[in-house]
Amino acid sequence: MTRYGFLGPVGTFTQAALAGWPAAKGREQTAFSSVDKALAALREGEIDAAMVPIENSVEGGVSATLDALHTGDPLTVVGEVLVPITFVLAVRPGTTRDDVRAVGTHPHGWAQVRGWMGSELPDAVYVPTLSTAAAAADLAAGLVDSYQAAVCAPVAAQGTGLQVLASDIEDRSGAVTRFVLAARPGELPEPTGADKTTVVVYQYDDHAGGLLELLEQFAARGINISRLESRPTGDVMGRYCFSIDFEGHVRDARVGEALTGLRRVAADVRFLGSYPRADGQQASIQLTATDDAFADADRWLADLRGERTH
Ligand SMILES: O=C(O)C(=O)Cc1ccccc1
Incomplete structure (x- = not known):
């Protein structure tokens, strides 16, 4: 049985990509906190395939993935999935725009909302996180005081009980991210x-x-x-x-x-x-x-x- 891994936690765009891979339906799916960890687990045989982001139509290549794929024991790409990307600004209930001094998100998330942030929250500082959903989950769990809002997928805000202050905040509508399914060399x-x-x-x-x-x-x-x-x-x-x-x-x-x-x-x-x-x-x-x-x-x-x- 194929065991799948993905850049997690629940609510990442990468999880949405894995949901778009029909063979993964009903299979074991493990969330990893970084692309490196997912690919290391794949190389070590803990999982059989890993879904990872590789390229965005606005921001270009995901360097962490490009580098991790070709350094170390050989891996192969066995498929790709395209996911349309849209972002929301999510906060803990009760937080207002005026309270937002810093925003947590994945670097590729920030790159796609920089313009919106510059005009709507010009004083907000960017705090990089391992994924968009991790930014939302940590904020909802009260684990961070370095940022007061997360930029994430609508589903990540809903799933963690955060409140959406603004939707469709991406600078370019119609952005797509390409994800690849990596496996150990085989058929x-x-x-x-x-x-x-x-x-x-x-x-x-x-x-x-x-x-x-x-x-x-x-x-x-x-x-x-x-x-x-x-x-x-x-x-x-x-x-x-x-x-x-x-x-x-x-x-x-x-x-x-x-x-x-x-x-x-x-x-x-x-x-x-x-x-x-x-x-x-x-x-x-x-x-x-x-x-x-x-x-x-x-x-x-x-x-x-x-x-x-x-
Ligand atoms: O952080 C996520 O949700 C990811 O899956 C990585 C990512 C981040 C921003 C755009 C596309 C993918």
Whole structure:
């Protein structure tokens, strides 16, 4: 039986993402207080899969997750879920706006309400918390005196008995966060025609055109990159690796060729998985990059080499 973990507590957006993963329904679901703890439990075998936030349409990549996924024992991504995000300002009953001198929330929460805060509560100080729901739960339990209001999901305010002072306080409506389900390496999800692959690429050294060499592996095979981020490797100042999502599945010919190309030009390539896209959008493949086009070219080369038997 698959045991699931998620960035908790109850009421996080990550829990909402896990609720959007049909196979997790009715399964054991454990809340962890941080992404690192959830992924450590996964690596140690306490759980079999962990739902973690990876990218937001407004704020970009979740560095804690990006780094924790590719450092340490290998993990793979087996799926993704998109969750629409909306925030409320929640307080203990009786607290008024004038009482709010500081606001607790997850860094990605703060990044999405900064404008609203600047105009509505300009003097309020930001206090980072491990999750939006933790900010709400600790406030409701009277465990904190460092902030008087939490920025969280409506469900977190309701669940903890907090009172909502303002709703829909996000600066950009329609924001979406992308969550991934991580697992220990095992069976690869089957290709669906609407897949994504995630890799982390380490360059040999810092040189002119180095990034272009990596990117041309994708361009030459007609592969669309959907996210590209540089992350410091942590060893030396100025040394970066690249976290890349692109369209296609490792079993697609064009993706296989791009990966072997990357393997040649990069010092290391960490394959983090191929999995169905949450939006089900089929990859648009140029005629020159279909599996048939690659097979045809392989046959042609085999002929030239006198290797074909039929
Ligand atoms: O803190 C949460 O609720 C999370 O799941 C992380 C997060 C925070 C803000 C936006 C999206 C996800």
